[in-house]
Amino acid sequence: MFSRSVLRSLAADLRWSAPSSISSAAPLQQRACLHQTALLRTSQQETQTPYSPLSPETPLSATPRVQNSQPVAQNPPRVPSSDSALSFVPQTRADVPTAKQPVAPSFESPIQVTKSLMSRLPHLVGQSPHYVVAELHARPYLLTEGDHIRLPFLMPKVKSGDILRFNRASAVGSRDFTMKGSPHLDERLFECRVRVTGVESEPMRIKEKTKRRQRHTKQARSKHRYTIMRVMEVRVKTPEELLEEGAVVIEDSEDTPTIEARQ
Amino acid sequence: MPVKGIKTVTAARNGVGAFILQCKRLDFHYCNYGGSSRGMLAFLTQTLPNFARENPQIEIRVSPRHSKHPIIKGHYINGREKSICVRNLEPSDILSKAMILKDASGEKLKQQKKPVASLNESVRGIWSPYHGDLRGV
Numbered sequence: 001m002f003s004r005s006v007l008r009s010l011a012a013d014l015r016w017s018a019p020s021s022i023s024s025a026a027p028l029q030q031r032a033c034l035h036q037t038a039l040l041r042t043s044q045q046e047t048q049t050p051y052s053p054l055s056p057e058t059p060l061s062a063t064p065r066v067q068n069s070q071p072v073a074q075n076p077p078r079v080p081s082s083d084s085a086l087s088f089v090p091q092t093r094a095d096v097p098t099a100k101q102p103v104a105p106s107f108e109s110p111i112q113v114t115k116s117l118m119s120r121l122p123h124l125v126g127q128s129p130h131y132v133v134a135e136l137h138a139r140p141y142l143l144t145e146g147d148h149i150r151l152p153f154l155m156p157k158v159k160s161g162d163i164l165r166f167n168r169a170s171a172v173g174s175r176d177f178t179m180k181g182s183p184h185l186d187e188r189l190f191e192c193r194v195r196v197t198g199v200e201s202e203p204m205r206i207k208e209k210t211k212r213r214q215r216h217t218k219q220a221r222s223k224h225r226y227t228i229m230r231v232m233e234v235r236v237k238t239p240e241e242l243l244e245e246g247a248v249v250i251e252d253s254e255d256t257p258t259i260e261a262r263q
Numbered sequence: 264m265p266v267k268g269i270k271t272v273t274a275a276r277n278g279v280g281a282f283i284l285q286c287k288r289l290d291f292h293y294c295n296y297g298g299s300s301r302g303m304l305a306f307l308t309q310t311l312p313n314f315a316r317e318n319p320q321i322e323i324r325v326s327p328r329h330s331k332h333p334i335i336k337g338h339y340i341n342g343r344e345k346s347i348c349v350r351n352l353e354p355s356d357i358l359s360k361a362m363i364l365k366d367a368s369g370e371k372l373k374q375q376k377k378p379v380a381s382l383n384e385s386v387r388g389i390w391s392p393y394h395g396d397l398r399g400v
């Protein structure tokens with residue numbers, strides 16, 4: 001929690017220092033780094049202990065090693081070589097190849113909000129808790145903070161501990177107010193973060209396949225795996241935040257998100 | 264006098280603030296004699312050191328288990344354990360089995376229909392016929 005709050009304040013500072021921020025890329029990059037802090041801490045501990053190539057590499061093999069007086073060519077820590085690729089743990093953003101880094105969202109135009117939305121937004125922001133109808137592969141998930149999600153599929157390329165931000169939502173709301181998109185809300189209006197907590201599977205399913213007039217039955221087995229997640233944060237941005245990020249206030253029109261009060 | 268239940272104070276929600284991997288220990292059992300342990304022995308010498316280094320939060324124990332098939336056993340924070348038999352498997356397959364145990368939550372496997380499970384109260388409350396406006400059909 002400590003590192004989160006520190007990084008958040010850092011991100012807030014960056015946001016303050018960049019007033020003409022159409023793209024909120026810098027704070028978002030900071031946020032995207034969050035899940036690497038645990039890795040960072042462990043790797044720092046590793047670097048504090050002097051690295052001896054003989055002792056910890058293969059603790060399980062009892063074969064004697066050849067002692068040579070040749071100096072061992074140590075790789076610089078930032079460049080992962082091919083033989084140590086398995087044992088290499090990325091420490092900072094610089095260690096991750098460019099192709100594998102999370103893509104910061106880029107926006108062509110500043111977010112446009114209507115006057116009526118701006119006037120009603122404080123009511124929605126002030127009334128917690130919030131829910132969000134986030135969409136993932138066109139399926140809606142109604143989420144509140146602390147919820148446990150088991151996706152109906154195994155999400156590729158995520159590890160347990162990763163933090164994802166759901167940026168597609170059709171509605172965000174509180175007890176009395178709901179902000180509805182048409183059909184989706186702009187991702188700069190809210191924040192919904194989830195943490196990947198692992199992978200679960202189901203019990204083995206056995207389906208008996210039979211054909212007519214045959215004694216033979218075939219058993220088809222399947223056991224699917226699912227990604228499990230935990231909702232960390234559901235938050236609606238305040239009007240002040242939106243204005244800081246360069247929101248433009250426009251007149252009301254048809255296809256803009258609206259906040260509806262409960263009747 | 265009616266019996267009163269003890270009110271729960273908090274519920275564990277791993278991952279909301281801090282995240283703790285649920286697998287706390289992995290036991291690797293092998294046999295020095297048996298042929299089904301050949302892949303396991305190769306895994307223990309080649310792959311396991313890197314696996315252990317990448318997962319410093321998991322305690323790893325290696326112990327022989329004479330004249331039995333090799334297994335991997337995972338111990339979880341909720342007190343349960345899961346074991347996978349890895350007889351006659353290649354080291355790469357054994358690594359994938361170890362990853363399954365590492366990522367598992369330790370819960371018993373269940374069929375689930377609903378994707379979202381929530382401990383929170385309903386945000387919008389429960390509908391009541393006695394409140395709110397009357398609506399025409």
